[in-house]
Amino acid sequence: MFTELNEIERVLADKYGHQRDPWGLEPKRAIADLKMLWPIYRYYFNVRVHDKDRVQDKPYMVVSNHTGQIPIDGMLICTAFATEVQGPRILRPLVERFLSSLPFLGKWSSEGGAVLGDRRNCLNLLKRGESVLIFPEGVQGIAKSPKDFYKLQRFTRGFLRMAIASKAEILPVAVVGAEEFYPFVFHFKKLAKFLKLPALPISPHLFPLPSPVDIYIGNPYSLPPELSIDALDEDLEPHLIEIEKRIQNLTTNGLNNRRTLFKRS
Amino acid sequence: MNQKIKSVLIIGIQGALAKITAELLIKKHPQIKIHGVDSRPITDIAIRPQLTHHQIKYTRTNFEKIFREHHFDTILHLGRLGHSPAIGNINKRIDINLIGTNSILELAQKFHASKVVILSTHHVYGAHPDNPMFIKEDAPLRGSFKYAELRDVVEMDQMCTNWMWKNQNEIETIVLRPCNIIGPQIKNSITQYLRSPYAPIPIDFNPMFQFIHEFDMASIIVEAADKLKTGIYNVAADDVISLSEAAEIIAVKKLRIPIVLVEQLAKFVTPAWKFPHYLISYLKFSATLDNSEIKKNLGEDIFRFNAKEAIELLKYR
Numbered sequence: 267m268f269t270e271l272n273e274i275e276r277v278l279a280d281k282y283g284h285q286r287d288p289w290g291l292e293p294k295r296a297i298a299d300l301k302m303l304w305p306i307y308r309y310y311f312n313v314r315v316h317d318k319d320r321v322q323d324k325p326y327m328v329v330s331n332h333t334g335q336i337p338i339d340g341m342l343i344c345t346a347f348a349t350e351v352q353g354p355r356i357l358r359p360l361v362e363r364f365l366s367s368l369p370f371l372g373k374w375s376s377e378g379g380a381v382l383g384d385r386r387n388c389l390n391l392l393k394r395g396e397s398v399l400i401f402p403e404g405v406q407g408i409a410k411s412p413k414d415f416y417k418l419q420r421f422t423r424g425f426l427r428m429a430i431a432s433k434a435e436i437l438p439v440a441v442v443g444a445e446e447f448y449p450f451v452f453h454f455k456k457l458a459k460f461l462k463l464p465a466l467p468i469s470p471h472l473f474p475l476p477s478p479v480d481i482y483i484g485n486p487y488s489l490p491p492e493l494s495i496d497a498l499d500e501d502l503e504p505h506l507i508e509i510e511k512r513i514q515n516l517t518t519n520g521l522n523n524r525r526t527l528f529k530r531s
Numbered sequence: 532m533n534q535k536i537k538s539v540l541i542i543g544i545q546g547a548l549a550k551i552t553a554e555l556l557i558k559k560h561p562q563i564k565i566h567g568v569d570s571r572p573i574t575d576i577a578i579r580p581q582l583t584h585h586q587i588k589y590t591r592t593n594f595e596k597i598f599r600e601h602h603f604d605t606i607l608h609l610g611r612l613g614h615s616p617a618i619g620n621i622n623k624r625i626d627i628n629l630i631g632t633n634s635i636l637e638l639a640q641k642f643h644a645s646k647v648v649i650l651s652t653h654h655v656y657g658a659h660p661d662n663p664m665f666i667k668e669d670a671p672l673r674g675s676f677k678y679a680e681l682r683d684v685v686e687m688d689q690m691c692t693n694w695m696w697k698n699q700n701e702i703e704t705i706v707l708r709p710c711n712i713i714g715p716q717i718k719n720s721i722t723q724y725l726r727s728p729y730a731p732i733p734i735d736f737n738p739m740f741q742f743i744h745e746f747d748m749a750s751i752i753v754e755a756a757d758k759l760k761t762g763i764y765n766v767a768a769d770d771v772i773s774l775s776e777a778a779e780i781i782a783v784k785k786l787r788i789p790i791v792l793v794e795q796l797a798k799f800v801t802p803a804w805k806f807p808h809y810l811i812s813y814l815k816f817s818a819t820l821d822n823s824e825i826k827k828n829l830g831e832d833i834f835r836f837n838a839k840e841a842i843e844l845l846k847y848r
Contacts (some may be wrong), residue, residue: 284773286739286771286773286776288665288739288771289664290737290739290773290817329745335599335721346553363660363661366660367660367816369735369736369789369790369791370734372736373735373736373737376737377737381664382660382661382663382664384661384663384669385663386663386664386665387663387664387711390664390665513848519604520694
């Protein structure tokens with residue numbers, strides 16, 4: 267197991283070198299973080315990746331549902347793509363401006379690979395052959411009350427236009443198990459607005475519960491080559507619905523086979 | 532190549548970059564006549580038969596006399612007053628950067644100059660947490676959103692670009708927005724900051740920076756006068772390095788502290804240290820430039836030094 271991790275470390279070090287990239291990724295630091303997170307990924311959250319053979323060694327726009335109050339789901343997907351798929355890679359999650367403006371956390375996240383969610387950043391990264399991770403539900407997706415757990419929020423269309431411009435394949439992903447990290451949560455929406463925070467979830471426990479997580483990878487989705495970047499919203503709508511449907515199906519299937527805190531295998 | 536460059540006016544000739552530019556112009560066009568002007572006393576300037584210099588205010592009638600007598604075909608406006616020498620002196624900066632620039636543009640038009648090159652700065656874009664990496668020339672100028680002290684810089688750039696489009700059929704105007712210019716002779720805020728021992732380096736942020744060596748910058752100004760067409764051009768090399776890497780290369784002892792303390796410290800030591808407050812935001816967030824436009828027009832190999840080499844050269848001064 268640790269031999270395997272060392273081999274992955276070697277592959278990633280060869281692939282990314284030792285230089286920082288323009289977005290602040292520090293490969294050495296990212297790999298060190300990965301090694302630190304890996305035991306949590308494997309033993310605390312007991313993550314399983316399904317249909318990983320659908321991922322080939324090429325850049326993707328990975329599009330996922332967003333769950334779990336804090337973006338642990340993003341870290342778990344990134345760990346999965348660094349350790350469990352063909353062509354291990356440091357996935358570049360596109361994050362909220364709020365994160366990049368935070369001291370320490372913004373620095374730490376960008377050194378680990380996170381990038382401000384901006385169209386130009388996304389296109390430049392895909393052009394360089396990187397894979398990006400997008401949560402098109404945004405904060406609406408992650409900050410849900412228990413009654414709305416696993417209900418997919420409407421996707422924004424921006425990622426489709428970026429996929430058209432870059433001709434990148436969209437890889438639908440669903441994470442099941444993350445909503446149970448904080449099962450008893452309350453959202454102070456007005457206070458969050460007052461404090462200019464994206465969300466303010468309050469939970470009786472600070473640390474996430476060790477809910478087992480399943481990551482389901484769908485078939486890659488390519489947009490028709492004739493679709494223009496300036497296509498009307500209504501021309502994009504069928505593709506948006508199709509991607510939402512695929513992720514919702516992956517989530518529903520995952521929920522039917524869900525593991526629990528007490529039944530982790 | 533434009534063979535018409537015969538008579539050039541360089542505004543801000545006392546600046547190190549202007550002096551290097553004049554030398555390069557003379558080397559490239561030995562028959563050239565250069566007049567250099569500056570509102571500051573002009574010292575330490577090489578004596579060349581092609582170069583004449585005058586200390587003059589850009590708003591005085593004598594300034595117009597120079598235009599009238601010498602029929603310049605090219606004007607290089609390298610005289611924007613930075614914040615380091617004029618910190619806290621907003622009136623002086625408005626006088627030189629806005630009223631002075633307006634007067635230069637009017638006179639260039641009145642006396643039928645064929646080309647004007649204006650040196651602006653990447654500070655017009657501002658350092659913001661939502662800046663994309665590699666800002667393009669058409670991005671909004673948000674430099675003065677948070678720091679009013681950058682108002683003159685943004686307004687000067689806007690004045691020049693408005694004027695540029697308005698007069699594009701009569702006069703070729705080039706606005707250059709360079710990244711951080713550094714070099715042994717340059718005395719701007721960033722060079723001062725990098726060289727200062729015990730200058731604060733934030734531990735809670737690590738923004739990415741682009742640097743251009745003074746020699747490369749001067750070469751690009753000469754190339755701009757020769758070859759570039761009307762337009763706005765970001766000027767930056769391809770490589771980007773983090774602030775902490777730059778500090779490591781320069782190998783001067785730095786104070787590693789959180790940015791909150793840096794902000795307070797800057798207020799406290801400003802009179803002695805001359806560190807503009809707006810630069811604090813550059814210690815937090817990146818403002819890096821997309822250079823595709825200038826490379827498309829001048830070629831891929833226009834930079835002699837990469838960022839690391841430029842910083843290394845700063846070290847051995």
